[in-house]
Amino acid sequence: MAAVPQPQMPARGDRNAPQFDSAKPRELPRYFSDLEFHFTRASVVDSTEKKRHATRFLSVEDQDVRESFPEFGPASTFDQFQAAVLKLYPGTDSNRKFTLADLDTLVGEYARVGILSRGDYSEFYRQFLVITQFLFGRECLSIAEQSRSFFRAIAPAHLWARVHQRLQIKKPDVHPDDPYALEDLHEAVQFVLADTSSGRVATSPPNPTYTTPSSAPEAKQGPGITALLETMNGFLHMAWSYCSEVGHFIIKCEHVEEDILAGKCKCDAEGRVTLPSGAFVPRRVEGLNLRARIEEWYRQNPGQLAAAQLMLEVATEHLASIPSIPTTSTFVLSEEDRIRSLEPAPALAPNPTAAPEGPRTILKRPATRFAPAPAPEEPEHPFANARDAAYAPPPDRNIGARHCRQPVYFKLVYGYP
Structure with a gap:
């Protein structure tokens, strides 16, 4: 009877070989778990040999990085080498698998892209449930914060309006300031999206930190694109x-x-x-x-x-009660009026019958104060409303003529010969 051959470690590129993509660091613990499975089958117990198998399934860049670790040498065990590799990638620590930043990234991504079908919502809800349950265990999240985060992710706005209407019907006793339970929120969204497609319609993929890997990209179907366009048109119409x-x-x-x-x-x-x-x-x-x-x-x-x-x-x-500003009529001085305004006012002659002035006396302040009498209104100048215009020279140049400026001026003003 022939002996049964001992299973060997798979070759690089074999379909059964462990695989790891550095763009998905959360898959690193699964990579080491697959290695332990093959080590047990192939009876590999030496730490140095385990290290060589742990690096030969990787890409050239990742292999060079891991083989440069001091723990890759013979002085360290395979467990020490594994711990050093896990520290190099974020999200591989079991105590720090998810953080509040991961929750904010997930919520912000779906708030931007929107939930347009049952497939979109299922993808979101699975990731949301995993992250929030982990944060609950670490006491980093409360029920009220979970409810508010769920609310921020439900977009577009008309979707949340319908969900909120459903919640008001099913849970009329919940105060507006109190959060809804996650189970009630989940049931309301499923009810509103019951008549939508079960496939994903949103075009933007979620954050790769917590994305479930798929073997092939999902093909875009005609009905999905049509539903997306109709939903976007409805959202834009509602917004504008x-x-x-x-x-x-x-x-x-x-x-x-x-x-x-x-x-x-x-x-x-x-x-x-x-x-x-x-x-x-x-x-x-x-x-x-x-x-x-x-x-x-x-x-x-x-x-x-x-x-x-x-x-x-x-x-x-x-x-309507504001009065209209009256228009002021404009005046233009004629040549005779301008010449008349230049004539000096006649001096007043002294009155011979007036009594001579006596010595000036100082008046004493009265005991009581009286209100000053209003000042008399001065007579209005006859040309107060006249518009200041530039001087227009006469048609016959006489005042400014050479050698006869002064005689002609006195003749015009005073009537001298």
């Missing part, structure tokens, strides 16, 4: 439309002008529709579109619409 009517956006919406005239809203400097106070409609106020949310806000805050309309009426009356 005011009344959900097809064919126009906020900047050309007639209902915006109607509501502004009614005092329900206004447009800021950037063209965004806000409440009359300038504040945006709170996110907690639900509605099919922005106009419906504004109506809902006024329903939840009675009396605000009357105040806004009163402010609009007062502003309109104030603008």
